[in-house]
Amino acid sequence: MGRYIRRRLLTAIPVFLGITLLVFGMLHLAAGSVTDLMGEGSASSAAEKAALEASLGLDRPLPVQYLDWLSGLLRGDLGESYLTGRSVAGMIAQRVGPSLLLTGTGVLLAVAIALPLGILAAWRPGSAWDKAASALSLVSFGVPGFFLCLVGILVFSVVLGWLPSQGMYEYGVFTGIGDLLRHLALPAGVVCLSGVGELVKQTRFACLEGLGEDYILTARAKGLGEGAVMVRHALRGSLIPVLTTILSHIPHIIGGSVVVEQVFGWPGMGSLLFDGIDSRDDAVVMGVTVVIALTVLLTNLLLDLVYGLADPRVRYEKG
């Protein structure tokens, strides 16, 4: 077991370095930089531009800049925003809460819908439940998040006038849980709907596989009711694959909420990323992308370790 954990941790190191190299290289090898944008307004001379670059540390050789950034990252310091001079880690910390609230609510809603629907669909293939499950998957896979946002705004904000279409609070500050929930409903609904398809599909698949096992036959043969068979045996056996799907689906859900945040003006990491890209604030863009990627990396790592603990076959196969 110890050997398996060590091996898995060791393979995560090159991936971690690869992520940081990709994020750093992507922004530093691209043409143009923040100094061009800053110079647009005032007629800045080449000397001023050079001074600006020197003050941001952009005149140093790239490997030096990379190592500097990497060692900062390892200490939890993501540098300062090129534009405002504020600490990037602090800016991200401010945005993590709203992002977690939005993504967390969306994921929980999706699980709450996907688990019962997937089980019912597997229980009676071809039934109305099964058809509902595949219709939901179709919508979830085929309709992009931004379009779901538009339809949601059209129906619930414009036609019915029930829900607000922008922001997190009515007056910019927290005034009550009801106000927050009203603002949360539409974006979280979209995040849920774009993630729920894969979850329903996987739950149904896992339960179908579980239903084919011999212990289900035994349970039925000993006269157990259908409800007990489904919940106590079929669902229990398929719980691990379903949980795996939920965790492995997290990058997709985070990606989806980036778009949703931008459309709804939700003050999370996604809109921070957009602002950073718009103003070429490379420090912010690097910070947000690297934090998102590391979240995914850690989730995958955790998933593999839990899997290795739960299922001895995994660690013998992988060695």
Place this chain on the structure above:
Amino acid sequence: MRRGERSGRSPLARLLRDRRAALCLAILAAELLAVLLLPPLLGLEPYASDLEAGFWAPPSAAHPLGTDDVGRDLLARLVYGGRVSLGVGLCSAALSALVGVPLGLLAGYRRGAWEFWIMRLADVLQSFPSIVLVLCLVTLAGPSAVNLVLVLGLLGWTDIARLVYGNTLSVREKEYVLAARALGGRTGRILRRNILPNVISPVWCALPLRAGRAILSESSLSFLGVGIRTPQASWGGLIQYAASLPVLAERPWVWVPPAACMLLTVFCLQGVGDGLRDALDSKIRNPSHRKLNSFFTKSGPKCDKIN
């Protein structure tokens, strides 16, 4: 293919017998023909402002879908947008396959350092939600259709490479590969003649889905204003008009047609993907094929089950 002929039906014929898949394929073909042929036939002008019709004109005989915020014909922009959206989707999916299949083959067949570096690279790329990386790269490279194809294509190879890699790992242990190697076959030839035909069918199923995903990515980016930019049209860019509430609520003719085209295309691509999976898989289900299969296992290529 030879086996398909012997059993009387090629995968393509089986695909066309599947009614849903055939309908999806026909719709996609019609869309392609429309975006290629309609501009010369109807003399569409996507960039010219019609000042007489005015801005935000409702549908009329001269402009069947009305005009946009600067008086350009929306039908023309829908058709030209279709060229861009379909083109970006199909080209980037093809590029993903061109990159992913060889990398997957090499990683699975050569193992060792090849396997390590290729699969770790795939791990790195898959650690990012694809939209985040695409968003950054397209903005940095400059938003254009060519850059979108390059970025979406060069980031989309990981799924395909993993499919090929997984199957190559099992096929490389087969006796006929050992036989080919014992006969002194070169690696390139073995990969092409013995391994590729046995690992390629899941890729055919994955390609339409990949194209659908790419169209959705392109639309999302263009909708957010970082993909295709005006004056060039794309479906996502046309739907972007609906981001302003007056257009969304009062001028549905502006954004409903491009949205309908986008959704129809993506659903049809999914339908074709499902149909391909069934068509390529039926060798396993059909009992007469199964007999053929077990007969060929010893001497010829075996049809691996598609997951």
